[in-house]
Amino acid sequence: MTIEEEEESEAEPEQEMDTYMDPHEDEYDPGLRFQQKYQFPVPDLPSDDDDEDGLTPPPPPAYTMAGTSGGSTPAPNPRSRPGPKKTLPTRPWKLIGETPGGPKYPHLIPSFGAHIAYDIWEGKGRHMLKLRSHAKSTWSGPDDYYSVSLLESTGLYHLRYCSLPQHNNPLIEAFIERWQPHTNSFHMPFGEMTITLHDVHYIMHLRVSGKRSNVWIDKADAIYAGARAFGVEPPVMEKWYGDGSRLDDLDRMYGDDSSFASEFRVRAYIAYLLGKLLFVDKSGSKVKADFFPLLEHIDMISDYSWGSATLAYLYRQLGMATRAEAAQMGGCLTLLECWIYEYFPCFRPPMVNAHVNGEPWCKRWQVIHHIPKDEDILVDYRRRLDSMRASDVNWTPFGVNVSCEVEKTVHHGTIRWMDTVEPYMPDRVLRQFGFRQIKPSDPIRPLKGAKRERKLASYKISYEPGDQMWNIPHTHMLNEDYYGHLARPAWESTPEYLPWYLDHTHVRFRQIPDDFFRTIQDMCAPFAEYLQLDRPNASDEQEAGYSHMRHSQRRRRTRDT
Known part of the structure; x- marks a missing residue:
């Protein structure tokens, strides 16, 4: 059972939130002018009242218990030092009103009560997340001519050179703290930003159009299909389905000394690349076997939308990483870190290569200096993000014609990787497409019963898949009449956007921001x-x-x- 499928056994009745919302804000209307903004029919989506289940009762206070005997408490030892007291949160995970530091209205990010940013604002925090990466896995794959030709036909063979040798943990942590899973975007002081489909296309050189990556057969048939694809017995594949296949086992079984045929070795190496780089799980050493049936026909591997699948999985990992009690994160961290470098020049490493046409943009970043997991470095990144302005961002690193060059990037709906479905809403980040930012429509809401609590064991979220909308060309895409106002300058937004945005989110981590000092610098320029x-x-x-x-x-x- 996956993390997102687990659910708390008890929950109190849901509290109404409408009384805390501004009655003059038309975005709270469930019928929010959505049909007027897009050129496609929008299916009925769950209302805000179905967004998430009720509140969880606050945990009991923590007590420091000494050893007892017979129900009596011995006198404290004057020579012993008391241990640190753990302060448990007393607030609900679902907002019910205005929050210190924002948001003023809880409609946009209702589960902010369980967000790590709330803890940081209250002077608490957590240890930095452990970033799961398989950069040390070094299997180079089969090298005979026939196998290499098969690998190149999949459109995934280039991934063997796309992994960063190490990651900037404090920098990634600082951006995770600004991620909001309700909008699937980073909430910056000047507006929202996110990783788009055209970002995945350019940075990782992955296809974003094509068939969705999902297995449409039951588990028993999937096990037999996976066993046929990898040349193993069904009991072996069934074990891989339950526990996952270790990357080292794939290297050992299908490596240079393997007796398997070339087709089996090619499928094993593609699974190795996907598990090592794109769909990194939290085990740190395994790859799930649920997608192995997708690799049965090698000539059809290139037909899948691996780019949208990578982004959906990364969105889910980012959402879970924002929970206050999360301890680790998987997903394609190379995509996340390289995205930061492309859009935020102030965080770039000192060594940068020139981009070579036809190659992934991630290959131009040379991350050779180790950045330690230092809390002071993380605090400095937070301060720099708090004082950042829209003019400090490189809004269109891949040009202003991305909506024409990568048509699927303006798809408005959901993206999918197996059972993981996440909303993709480009109208929230129009400046990344070269257009003026306007007030976006309400985010796509999850299905009834969704929970985003502090503990990942209680994190349960699901969305309407919307597969039929993805497969119909030019359907469910933003209308150019809606987004087609070019941004002049690149960070331009409508006058009503920023006041609305600041009332509905939490954008700063320092209670005394650095805007004063930035103002002095401008005056002295x-x-x-x-x-x-x-x-x-x-x-x-x-x-x-x-x-x-x-x-x-x-x-x-x-x-x-």
Whole structure:
């Protein structure tokens, strides 16, 4: 049973939230002008009242218990040091009103009560997440001509060179803290941003159109199909279905010394690449076998939308990582980290290669310096994100024509990887397509019974798959008349967007933001040369002929000449 399928056995009746909403805000209307914005018929979606189940009662207070005998408590030992007291949260996981630091209205992100950002605002926190990565797995795959030709035909063979050797844990943690699973976007001080389908297409060089990745047969038939595809007995495949197949076992069974035929080795290596890079689970060393039947026909592997599947799985992993008691995260971390580098130049590593046409953009980042899991580094990243402005972002790193070059990127609906279904809503991040940001429509709501509590054991979420909308060309896509106003400048938004956005989310982690200091810098910018706010390098001064003389001497010399 997967994490998202587990559910708390008891829950109290749901509390109504309408009394806390601004009656003048038309976004709370369930019939929110959705039909007018899009050129496609929108199916009936669950209402906000069905979004999530009721509140969970607050946990009892924590007590420090000493050893007891016969029901009596012995006197404390004066020489012993008391251990740290664990402060348990007393707030519900589902918002019922205005929140300190935001949001003012809980409609947009109702499960923010269980979000790690809420804990950080209250001065609490957690240890940094353990990022699951298989970068140390080094199987290079079969190298005979026939096997290589089969691998190249799948459109996935290039993934063997797409894994970053290490990850910037504090940087990824800082962005996880800003992820909101209700909108599947990062909530920045200036608006929403997210990883789009065209980002996956360019960064990982994966196909985003095509068939959805899902097995449409029952488990028994899937086990036999997987056994045929990998040349093993059904009991072996059944064990892989239950426990997962270790990456090292795939290397050992289908490696250079294997007696399996080329087709079996090719399927095993594709499964190895997918489990190592795109669909990394939290075991740290295994790959789930539920998708193995998709690899049975090698000539059809390239027909699947591996890009949308990768993004759906990463969305789910990000959502679970935002829960206050999460401890680790899987998914395609290479995609996440390279996305940060593309859109936020201030966080880029010092070594950058020029992009080569036809190759994944992730290959141009050289992450060779190890960034330790240091809390001070994480706090600095939070501060820099708190004070960041929209003009600091590279909004269109892949050009302004991405909606034409990658048509599926303007799909508005759901994306899927096996049983994991997540909403994809490009109208929330129009500036990443080169268009002016407007107030978006309400996010796609999950099915009734959804829960996003603090503990991952209680994290249960599901959406209407909407597979028929995905498979019909040019259906369920944003209308160009709706989003087609070019952004001038690139971070442009309508006047009503930012006030609405700030009332509905939580965008800062420092209760005293750095905007004051940024304002002072802007005021002093015209006098920067006179005040010497930026000390020039010695080489620059030598080239200018000024040596190391004082600034006043340079001014007099310039005046006299």
